[in-house]
Amino acid sequence: MVYEFLAAAGVLALLTMVPGPDMAVVTRRAVAAGWRDGLLTVAGITTGLLVWGVLSVAGLAAVLAASATAYTVVKLAGAAYLVVLGVQALRAARRGGHADAAPASLPAPSGNPWRTGLVSNVLNPKIAVFYTGLLPTLAPHGLSPHTGMALLVLVHAALTVLWLGGYVLLLAKARAFFARASVRRGMERITGVVLIGFGVKVATAQA
Structure with missing residues (x-):
């Protein structure tokens, strides 16, 4: 069982480190x-x-993963949200003014950052597919299905905090560089394009 758990944690770690919409959203908030x-x-x-984890253990996420209509609705809502965030980033870059503008003149992202992270993740139906499709196959056989799933959800959440939290602190180490108006404006443009790209990818993805 220990080896199965370590193997599952390794798979979750690899999946956590793959760049995706979460990292793009975090980058924009941390830099700006x-x-x-x-x-x-x-x-x-x-x-x-954790919300997806609770729904998965309760079996509700499986309904979403199995329903083409529900999946499409959540998918399009999530895609639209990412595109909105991307457009906001591009607009913020345009409002930055001249290249030598003071850092304080660059507008910070609007909205509560915790809510931004929550909504962007909850509106990602791929998490439902992942938690109901792959996660059960990784659960250690020595535990009940619900216990194994709950344990892996907590591991995934912990890995996400460590990986993205460490990434944020790494960005903070270079805060003098990112405080430059021209750099921040360039990052806003990059993350804006990336977020819109992820939005299009989510919208066109198949279940």
Whole structure:
């Protein structure tokens, strides 16, 4: 059972480190508003994972994963949210003014960072598919299905906090560089395009 758990944790770690919408959202908040906003965004994303975990253990996420209509509705809502965040980032970059503008003149992202992370994660139906499709196959056989699933959800949440939280703190180490208006404006453009790209990818993805 121990070896099965370690193998499952390894798979979850690899999946956690793959860049995706969560990292793009965290990057924008951390670079534009600071490490506190970045960590709050990570907390919101982690809360979203726990919400999906509870739904998965209860069997409700399986309904979403199996229903083409429900999956499409959540998918399009999530895609629209990512596109909105991307457009906001591009608009913030345009409002930055000249290249030598003071950092304070660059607008910070609007909205509560925790809620931003939560909504972006909860509106990602791929998490439902992942938790109901792959996670049960990784659960150690020595535990009941519900216990094994709950344990792996907690592991995934912990790995997400460590990985994205560490990423935010790494960005904070380079805060002098990212405080430059031209750099922040460039990052807003990059993350804006990336978020819109992820939104399009989510919208066109198949279940």
